[in-house]
Amino acid sequence: MHRLAFLLSVAFFSGCALADTAWRGTSPQSLASGSGDISKAGGAAVTLSAESTGANQFVGAITTIDAATFQGREVVLTGTLLVNSGTGNAALWVRADGPEAPLAFASTGDQPVRLNEGSQPREARLYIPAAATSLKLGVTFGSAGRVDVEHLTLNAESAVQSNVSAYDMLDTAISIIRASALNANRVDWKSEQKSLLTADLKKLPAQEAYSRIQTVLTALADRHSSVQAPSAVSTYRAGAVATQAVEARSMQDIGYLLVPGLRGSDPKAGDIFSTQLCEHIAGLATTASRGWIIDLRDNTGGNMWPMIKGLRPLLGDADLGAFRDRNGVATAWRAQPSKGCDVDLSHSSVAVLVGPRTASSGEAVAVAFQGRPGTSFFGQPTAGLSTANQSFSLPDGGAIALTTAVFLDRTGVAYLQGIQPEKPVPREQDAVAAAAAWLRTQP
Structure with missing residues (x-):
């Protein structure tokens, strides 16, 4: 990473932010504005509004930050959501992107916030893989209307440790997918194992396997399979x-x-x-x-x-x-x-x-x-x-x-x-x- 870019990134997340977090809409219909800094204790305030959703049937506010200081750690995105108008569901989300494709994603979609429910606190957690180059995060809403988010804050924590290696995780996942997936015959298993199940994973934590598991699931081309982190599994159950x-x-x-x-x-x-x-x-x-x-x-x-x-x-x-x-x-x-x-x-x-x-x-x-x-x-x-x-x-x-x-x-x-x-x-x-x-x- 370029030294100047690294220094700016460190300054941004050390409590000495250079400017308010910048927001933009995820579509031409999405109107996003905000103030404050997601790296500070008080967080940022974001307003998302739209008169229509367009073809996507949802609107969103998004910001992008460098992932360098978060690699190998777990980020926690918290905020309080208030739906002021509209029939849709509001949710927070965060995604880690690599050089070529998304690597990991988390949202509060399983705990939606709706009109007339008042201000609701929500939290999304995501492990950031070592290969991540940027983080994208924000709020989505499933209809026209307005959503206000207060105290939107992004913090980093040490990743949860386990006795399971990324290698064991991926090896188990490949066995499950190969044995039970509807579209298992669409995957070149010899090639996938050679490119993904590499020896270096034996020294990496379990969380590093998730992006590679998703790569295998994507190869199935069923558009429906997904992998869930332990926190997401607990919330769903x-x-x-x-x-x-x-x-x-x-x-x-x-x-x-x-x-x-x-x-x-x-x-x-x-x-x-x-x-x-x-x-x-x-x-x-x-x-x-x-x-x-x-x-x-x-x-x-x-x-x-x-x-x-x-x-x-x-x-x-x-x-x-x-x-x-x-x-x-x-x-x-x-x-x-x-x-x-x-x-x-x-x-x-x-x-x-x-x-x-x-x-x-x-x-x-x-x-x-x-x-x-x-x-x-x-x-x-x-x-x-x-x-x-x-x-x-x-x-x-x-x-x-x-x-x-x-x-x-x-x-x-x-x-x-x-x-x-x-x-x-x-x-x-x-x-x-x-x-x-x-x-x-x-x-």
């Missing part, structure tokens, strides 16, 4: 947070239900979510004489089981789909009943709304409705991540979320390119109105 509020309302003779994604695998929180969905359906049942609109357009995924459990009154007591692995073996799945909510509306007409943000487990819910009598799909094509991920533990407490199967609907059809609604509705038109009009024509 500790709760189950909806990506937005469930919305249920009566539209005269139609029941409308917005089903969000659910991030987390805590069983108790999952049961609360599924019971809420089921009770909303039961509460609207007497007025929904013409049928139901199930809105999955903002369901970006997470834990599919509480979602289909809560929708069981409409889905019915039957096999709703299956997971088909790379060997062609299909394992059927169905919705379990919610305690104290046993209404049966499986013969009602249903209009399902989908779009490009309908992804992963959100697509699993959509697939569960495919092939159901009296059902039609409205909107735009889904994200095309209609595959099943399975969690595999790593020696340091992290995990691989590995794509191991494709979704089949109840008739045996797979949706490798996502779900194409049979009744397309352009984004600028009202899909709810189109769905309601169709429902009112049904017997």
Whole structure:
């Protein structure tokens, strides 16, 4: 690193910052401004606003700093987020980039902040690999509106030590991926092992393996597999947070239900979510004489089981789909009943709304409705991540979320390119109105 650049970097993060942290928007629609210094105790204040999201369907504020003083350490990005307007989720994020590609990423996306929740503190942790050359960090928001961030601070800590080497981590990960990945046959394993599983990793900490594990996962080309650090695994297991509020309302003779994604695998929180969905359906049942609109357009995924459990009154007591692995073996799945909510509306007409943000487990819910009598799909094509991920533990407490199967609907059809609604509705038109009009024509 050039000596002058090094001195400037050290000055910036030694409490003698030369200037306020500079911010810019991540897109033409993103308006970002800020004051203060993320390296100082009081941190920075950032405002992100937008009148529209554009094609990306999210907006963001970003800053970039040199990674030299953070290599081999763990950074902690903390801040307090307040959503002043808008329907989206706000999150902090930090990413370590190498000379050619991103190396590591962390966000608070599993703990979203939304409108009317007040100021919420959040923290993202990320180990910075030795090969990192820059850090990018900031805030994202999933809709038009405004987010204010206070006390945004970046600190560095010593990396957590373990008895596991990066070599052992990567060797374990390669074995798992090769044995179970849906697309394992797309990888040149001899070449990957030769280039990635190098002897120098035996002297490096476990965290240095993560960027190389991600390189292997990227080679699978499933667009869905990922690797999670121990802190991310703990957060996911500790709760189950909806990506937005469930919305249920009566539209005269139609029941409308917005089903969000659910991030987390805590069983108790999952049961609360599924019971809420089921009770909303039961509460609207007497007025929904013409049928139901199930809105999955903002369901970006997470834990599919509480979602289909809560929708069981409409889905019915039957096999709703299956997971088909790379060997062609299909394992059927169905919705379990919610305690104290046993209404049966499986013969009602249903209009399902989908779009490009309908992804992963959100697509699993959509697939569960495919092939159901009296059902039609409205909107735009889904994200095309209609595959099943399975969690595999790593020696340091992290995990691989590995794509191991494709979704089949109840008739045996797979949706490798996502779900194409049979009744397309352009984004600028009202899909709810189109769905309601169709429902009112049904017997």
